[in-house]
Structures are given as structure tokens and as C-alpha cells.
Amino acid sequence: MSEDQKKILEQKLWDIANILRGKISANQFQDYILGFIFYKYLSEKMEVEADKILKPDKIKFADIKENTANGKKLLNAVKHEMVEHLGFFLKPSELFRSLALKGQNEETVNDAGETVQAFILEDLAAVLKNIERSTMGADSQEDFDQLFYDIDLNSTKIGRTEKDRNAVITRILVSLNDIDFNLSDTNSDVLGDAYEYLIKKFAEGAGQKAGEFYTPPEVSTVLAKLVTSRKKKIKSVYDPTCGSGSLLLRVSKEANVGHFYGQEQNRTTYNLARMNMILHDVPYQKFNIVHEDTLERPGHMDEGTFEAIVANPPFSAHWKADPLKMNDERFAAYGKLAPATKADFAFIQHMVHMLDENGIMACVAPHGVLFRGAAEGHIRRFLIEERNYIDAIIGLPANLFYGTSIPTCILVLKKCKEHPNDILFIDASQDYEKGKNQNTLSPANINDIVAAYLNRKPIPKYAAVATLDDVKANDYNLNIPRYIDTFEAEEHIDLGKTAAELVSLQQQMTATQKNIAAFCKELGIKPPF
Numbered sequence: 001m002s003e004d005q006k007k008i009l010e011q012k013l014w015d016i017a018n019i020l021r022g023k024i025s026a027n028q029f030q031d032y033i034l035g036f037i038f039y040k041y042l043s044e045k046m047e048v049e050a051d052k053i054l055k056p057d058k059i060k061f062a063d064i065k066e067n068t069a070n071g072k073k074l075l076n077a078v079k080h081e082m083v084e085h086l087g088f089f090l091k092p093s094e095l096f097r098s099l100a101l102k103g104q105n106e107e108t109v110n111d112a113g114e115t116v117q118a119f120i121l122e123d124l125a126a127v128l129k130n131i132e133r134s135t136m137g138a139d140s141q142e143d144f145d146q147l148f149y150d151i152d153l154n155s156t157k158i159g160r161t162e163k164d165r166n167a168v169i170t171r172i173l174v175s176l177n178d179i180d181f182n183l184s185d186t187n188s189d190v191l192g193d194a195y196e197y198l199i200k201k202f203a204e205g206a207g208q209k210a211g212e213f214y215t216p217p218e219v220s221t222v223l224a225k226l227v228t229s230r231k232k233k234i235k236s237v238y239d240p241t242c243g244s245g246s247l248l249l250r251v252s253k254e255a256n257v258g259h260f261y262g263q264e265q266n267r268t269t270y271n272l273a274r275m276n277m278i279l280h281d282v283p284y285q286k287f288n289i290v291h292e293d294t295l296e297r298p299g300h301m302d303e304g305t306f307e308a309i310v311a312n313p314p315f316s317a318h319w320k321a322d323p324l325k326m327n328d329e330r331f332a333a334y335g336k337l338a339p340a341t342k343a344d345f346a347f348i349q350h351m352v353h354m355l356d357e358n359g360i361m362a363c364v365a366p367h368g369v370l371f372r373g374a375a376e377g378h379i380r381r382f383l384i385e386e387r388n389y390i391d392a393i394i395g396l397p398a399n400l401f402y403g404t405s406i407p408t409c410i411l412v413l414k415k416c417k418e419h420p421n422d423i424l425f426i427d428a429s430q431d432y433e434k435g436k437n438q439n440t441l442s443p444a445n446i447n448d449i450v451a452a453y454l455n456r457k458p459i460p461k462y463a464a465v466a467t468l469d470d471v472k473a474n475d476y477n478l479n480i481p482r483y484i485d486t487f488e489a490e491e492h493i494d495l496g497k498t499a500a501e502l503v504s505l506q507q508q509m510t511a512t513q514k515n516i517a518a519f520c521k522e523l524g525i526k527p528p529f
Helices: 003-017 026-057 069-085 096-105 121-133 162-177 190-212 217-227 246-252 267-279 323-327 344-353 374-386 443-455 468-473 495-523
Strands: 107-109 115-117 233-239 256-264 287-291 306-311 355-366 390-395 408-414 422-427 463-467
Touching (some): 026 096, 026 121, 026 190, 096 162, 306 344
Parallel strands (some): 233 306
Antiparallel strands (some): 390 408
16 A cells, blocks of 8 residues: 555544544544444454355355354354454454444334434444453453443433434444455555554544553654664563553564563553554464553563563652552662652663563653652662663653653663663754644654664764763763753854944945935925934
């Protein structure tokens, strides 16, 4: 698919999403639109794979007669294969296009003699529930459990009456049915890219709440490139605050990933992450997304450690800094806990604990983690002096993230540093493209950051390599301006030359005024000075 065709697909999907615009907020109608797109994807994926199984019998899955003895036998065989391979099962009558066509083509006459549209809400609710039920007892059950929880077909927000709601949902399904997702093209991830596009569009409209589920793709790309630097294959990647899962998936664009691990506290966002994984053709066997509070109930402590960790944790979030946490293996060695009102270092400590000895982690944080004192200063010093895990600090521009305009930074940590005697500092805070509502990083900006990290050489006003002694001399304060001099000398002004220019200008003004006065005298009017 060409770039133009991709943009057409994205616009079509956004136009369909706008059917609900004005009825409910962006962070609510995304649940419906993304959920229905996901249902369509599952249907088409199911049909494509089932047709492959039935090809030797010269039978199409959609043509199976469900109520015949032979049809039931075929469906049972296909179901066994599909649940094991894809993790779920749909009957021909439950396919997306079956419901969409029913809503589009079937009409009935009510008691008043009026022709009314076919009612599909009950059928749709049953199908979404049956997708989840088809996984019961299977390895995929946890990955599909309550996956469509946020699609409330009875919500008065999408229609005052049942008839109104049916009309809106039917219109969405019929419009989606007209779009070819082209799943037979295994070399293309157009649908996955379009899904990411919609998540971005919803984030733009969600304002403050966007930070709960979305990291701008440019920032995700920087993090992904950092943790995959000089690697083409990664055993595992982990995000303890994974949101919609986009950051995990971005890593897979830079390297082959063996397994994806993530945790998300918000149920709606957790559902979105699981959908995003499956829709990007990540088999259920290759991802493990957990719904829980990472700091309170970490979900992957028994999984071992991870080769790559990426994260954009909530900035300066509150957490339960209970003294009992000092018995937690993630925090015990540090001697102090992160403040209850600033969990930034608590997330960093958690990630360090989950990192492989040969792994690399890159996370976004507010600049305060670089210089704040008290407990945070103590933790920072421990990470440098006792563990020597901090590999690089990268300053980012302000106003990159939805919901906040503050400048941020990226911390890169390794347990086995290739350069154990120093820390790299990069100041990319002034390199960005200014947008209407927020700034973005251009491909050139991203390449400059990654190149500076890989080359690890001083670049005037951009990058510096500070020895551990330099950092110690600064009392373990990692504030970037302490290590990178961005001072711009003021241009030298020749006062004598400037004075002479002013005298010349005054003389020119006097001559001009004389000419104007002469013209005014000829015209018989008073001069304007």
C-alpha cells in the first residue's frame, strides 16, 4: 500500500470515528471505535486462517451451514485449531460482515406499519461476549478476558433511545465493513499503523487524560532506538507503565522481539494495550500484559529480568511510600524511599530491579529527578556511587507530551556499562519542530540524539562526557547545564560605529523633513511636524 493509500485509509477511519464526535468525549468514543475495528480485525483474521484449514476440502468458512450435522462437525474442528493458533473463535454468523450486512440490508415493519432498520445491538453484545467465552480454559483466556468491557451498547450517551443507539452502531459497522483491511498481505502492517494513527488522534482530543495511555511516537522512537542500539534481536522487552502498548510495539520496529511484557493500572487502557498487541499481529503466546498497580502489586516479578526496558511513567505521581516498602527487594538496598508525592524514582528503582545484567533501560522523567535533594538525592547518589548504573542523561524539548508542557529528560541505565568511568550528557532541548499545540521531534532531531549517544563524543553546546569524579564534585547533581555549556556570547557592539550611524541617520532625517516642508509650502498646507 502506498503512502497516499495509507493516508486515505487513516482518513476513512477517522471519518467513521467522527460519527460519535459531539456525542461523547474523545477518551470515551475511542473505546467504541477502536473496539469495533478490533472486532472487524478478529473476524477477518479468523476467516483468513479458517479458509486455509478448509482449503483441502474446498470449503469456505463463511459457507458452512452452522445448524447441520456436518457443519457442526466442521466448526468444532476449526474451533479447536483457531483457539490454539489465534486464541479465539467466531462462528460464520458472528463474523463482523455478517452483522454489518444484517444491519444494512434487513428491514422489518413495526406495529405502526413503519419500515425500521434491523436491530443488531443484542446480536453484537452476544458476539463480543462469545469471543471471550471461546477462550475459556485455553492458554489465551487471560489475554481475552473482559476485552470488550468498555463497549457499553446501552449507554444513553450514544443515543437517547434503543432505536437511536442501534442506528448509530449500525452506521459505524456498515461504514467499517466497506473498508478492506487487506490482511492477506502479510508483509504490510497498514492496519496496525492506522490503529496507531487513531490512538494518536484520540490523544490529541483527550487533553490531560492522554498522558494516561499515550507517548508521542517521536519520543517512543528515541527510546526504542536507544534500547536496541547495535542489536537486531532482543529476548524480552518490558514496560511497567505500558499504556496502550505503543512503546512496546515501537521497540519491535527496531529489532526482533522475543516476548513483550507490560503492566497497566487503568482497565480501559489495559484493554487497549491487549487489542493493540493482537492487532499488530503479535500472537497471544508472545505477550503478557497485566492489569495492576506496578508499584503496589508488580505483575512480572516471577518472570525473571528483561533485556530491554522502556517506560514513560506518570510524572511525579503519588504513591504509598509506606515504611514497610523498605522490606521490598526493589527498594531495600537504597536505604530510602522516593517521596510519597513524587514516585519518579520508585518507578526507576522498580525498573532497575527488573533489568538483566546485560540489559538496557531508557525511561522518560521530569528534570527534577536530576537535581532534587533529600531522599531523591540519596537514591540518585546510590545509583551512581554504589551501583554505577547511569549511562546517559538526555534533555528533551518542552511541550512534547499531551497534558503537560514541562521539559523532560531520558535516563539511560545499564548494569554493565561499556563506559564505566563516565556519564554521557546530551542537551537536545532546543532541537524540535514547533507545532500549533505542541512541539515534535523531527527525524533529523531523533537521528542526532541517537548518533550522539552511540558516538559518545563531546559536541559543543550539545553533548558532553563527564567523569564520575566530575559528577561527584557536583555532589551527584545531574542537571544538564552543569556539564554542557550552552552559553551564547553576546555580539560585540562597536559604540563608536553605532554613534556615527545615528548621526548619519539624523542628518538624513533633517534633509528629508526640509524636502517635505518645501512640498507642503507649494501645496499651501501645514507640514506634519
